[in-house]
Amino acid sequence: MLEVAGLRKVYDVAGRTVAALDGVTLALPGGSFTAVVGRSGCGKTTLLRLLAGLEDPTGGAIRRSSDRGEPIGVVFQEPRLMPWLTVNDNVALGVAGRLEERAAAERVGSALALVGLGAFAAARPDQLSGGMAQRVAVARALAIGAEIVLMDEPFGALDAFTRRTLQRELVEIWRAKRPTILFVTHDVEEAALLAERVLVMEAGRLIDDVAVDRPHPRSPIDPALLAVRERVLAAVTGAPEPVLA
Amino acid sequence: MIRIINSTRPWPGGRPGPARRPPLPFGPVVFAALVAAWWLASVLELAPPFLLPAPDVVFATARDLALDGTLFRHLQVSLLRIAAGFLGATAIALPLAVAFGLWPAFARSLDPLVEFLRHVPPLALIPLLILWLGIGEAQKLAVIILAAFFPIFLNAGTGIAQCDPKLVEVGRVCGLGRAAIVRRIVLPAALPAILVGLRLGFGYSWRALVGAELIAASSGLGYMIVNAENLARTDIVIVGILAIGLLGVALDRVGRILARRMAPWIRSELDLGRA
Ligand SMILES: Nc1ncnc2c1ncn2[C@@H]1O[C@H](COP(=O)(O)OP(=O)(O)OP(=O)(O)O)[C@@H](O)[C@H]1O
Ligand SMILES: [Mg+2]
Numbered sequence: 296m297l298e299v300a301g302l303r304k305v306y307d308v309a310g311r312t313v314a315a316l317d318g319v320t321l322a323l324p325g326g327s328f329t330a331v332v333g334r335s336g337c338g339k340t341t342l343l344r345l346l347a348g349l350e351d352p353t354g355g356a357i358r359r360s361s362d363r364g365e366p367i368g369v370v371f372q373e374p375r376l377m378p379w380l381t382v383n384d385n386v387a388l389g390v391a392g393r394l395e396e397r398a399a400a401e402r403v404g405s406a407l408a409l410v411g412l413g414a415f416a417a418a419r420p421d422q423l424s425g426g427m428a429q430r431v432a433v434a435r436a437l438a439i440g441a442e443i444v445l446m447d448e449p450f451g452a453l454d455a456f457t458r459r460t461l462q463r464e465l466v467e468i469w470r471a472k473r474p475t476i477l478f479v480t481h482d483v484e485e486a487a488l489l490a491e492r493v494l495v496m497e498a499g500r501l502i503d504d505v506a507v508d509r510p511h512p513r514s515p516i517d518p519a520l521l522a523v524r525e526r527v528l529a530a531v532t533g534a535p536e537p538v539l540a
Numbered sequence: 541m542i543r544i545i546n547s548t549r550p551w552p553g554g555r556p557g558p559a560r561r562p563p564l565p566f567g568p569v570v571f572a573a574l575v576a577a578w579w580l581a582s583v584l585e586l587a588p589p590f591l592l593p594a595p596d597v598v599f600a601t602a603r604d605l606a607l608d609g610t611l612f613r614h615l616q617v618s619l620l621r622i623a624a625g626f627l628g629a630t631a632i633a634l635p636l637a638v639a640f641g642l643w644p645a646f647a648r649s650l651d652p653l654v655e656f657l658r659h660v661p662p663l664a665l666i667p668l669l670i671l672w673l674g675i676g677e678a679q680k681l682a683v684i685i686l687a688a689f690f691p692i693f694l695n696a697g698t699g700i701a702q703c704d705p706k707l708v709e710v711g712r713v714c715g716l717g718r719a720a721i722v723r724r725i726v727l728p729a730a731l732p733a734i735l736v737g738l739r740l741g742f743g744y745s746w747r748a749l750v751g752a753e754l755i756a757a758s759s760g761l762g763y764m765i766v767n768a769e770n771l772a773r774t775d776i777v778i779v780g781i782l783a784i785g786l787l788g789v790a791l792d793r794v795g796r797i798l799a800r801r802m803a804p805w806i807r808s809e810l811d812l813g814r815a
Contacts, residue, residue, distance in 0.1 A: 349709055371706070
């Protein structure tokens with residue numbers, strides 16, 4: 296369980312203060328799959344960076360039910376692989392020093408197998424395609440063994456084919472291992488296709504919370520998903536422009 | 541209508557691409573031409589043999605010096621000095637560059653001093669070093685360290701400063717501590733720049749050493765040259781110059797091969813710098 300109450304983050308942009316997050320309250324139950332959607336600049340990445348501990352909030356609180364200092368898995372919008380490490384060692388970065396050698400190798404191996412890249416363990420990042428690199432990034436986040444995985448538009452830069460494949464893989468992984476996933480995207484269809492719940496964000500606030508109560512595997516033309524999509528789009532379009540605080 | 545032609549024939553009417561000719565070995569040709577000109581000049585006695593000995597005379601001298609061990613004794617002395625000085629410079633410059641990168645306040649306070657020293661050529665410090673350290677090994681070591689320090693330090697500093705903060709964030713979300721992030725992310729990311737610095741530093745220190753040996757030494761390649769000058773043995777002077785140049789080229793080659801081994805992910809877009 297990950298809880299956030301009244302979370303605020305204020306930035307200084309060109310002499311003016313911008314409230315990137317303006318009082319966000321939400322709870323992510325263990326094993327849930329939540330998507331956050333919203334237009335560009337509404338604060339999605341900021342929310343994720345605060346949850347990952349990469350930045351400190353200006354106000355509000357973040358609480359984890361079992362805070363024994365376990366790291367949180369993060370998949371960034373770009374793969375962010377270390378060019379000097381093999382695929383295997385990139386994935387191993389997440390378990391470095393926290394597991395004994397045998398257990399670490401096992402964890403890395405199974406994470407790579409999960410994303411279908413077992414055969415590429417010895418490859419270097421510059422020998423991978425963009426989609427493969429992103430899968431390595433997913434494997435790295437999973438290998439950490441985190442109960443919570445944050446993903447920031449992880450498939451945003453991929454072509455439609457690869458994206459669909461990775462979406463399916465992600466759902467499979469989630470169903471098999473049940474991590475708590477927070478999935479940021481600006482693709483409303485993707486959010487409805489993957490998540491149990493879609494949070495709609497606008498100008499630093501959550502303005503809607505839509506449950507998607509459909510079993511996997513889902514079809515993108517399922518009328519229930521189309522209804523979710525319409526509702527989310529209506530909520531965002533009806534929202535005011537981002538404000539300067 | 542569009543027809544899809546499955547063919548490896550060139551596009552109809554298209555020009556064939558330029559045929560790939562192997563590049564002419566201009567480098568060796570130029571070198572050979574130079575030796576030929578030298579040989580011609582000495583045969584025609586364009587210069588007195590005392591000033592420009594013939595290539596075969598120089599070659600014979602080189603063989604004699606090699607056989608009686610003189611050349612290798614001086615070579616060995618110079619190489620040992622270079623090895624010690626270069627390692628010393630690296631051992632000072634790299635940790636200092638890391639410290640500068642980690643603690644900006646530390647960097648700001650030392651920056652004026654570093655800037656000042658950077659603009660003083662090591663050879664200009666030799667008189668002072670001789671007064672302080674004498675003409676022994678300590679002075680040679682100091683000259684080499686001064687010459688090699690700045691390229692190594694400055695390039696490493698640039699590499700560390702330019703480490704992608706996005707990669708550092710990956711280290712943080714993977715739960716790595718500060719020291720682990722430096723060791724596993726910042727330093728490897730800076731390695732290409734560090735290698736450039738090492739290569740430049742090596743070239744600088746090699747030249748500075750020979751300079752120091754010319755001024756005050758009783759052994760080493762530089763000494764061999766200046767001693768031969770006093771004896772009016774131009775042939776030995778030329779042998780010394782050739783040895784210095786060839787050795788520099790050879791050591792640089794070795795360095796480049798080592799660099800490629802250490803950093804196979806570096807593509808040719810970065811030529812690892814040039815001294
Ligand atoms: N480091 C920063 N410094 C200053 N302002 C920032 C910073 N990061 C984000 N902001 C501001 O915070 C607001 C929200 O940015 P954020 O990156 O969270 O948006 P986003 O929803 O992820 O957008 P996108 O969909 O385009 O990625 C923007 O107005 C942005 O200008
Ligand atoms: Mg974003």
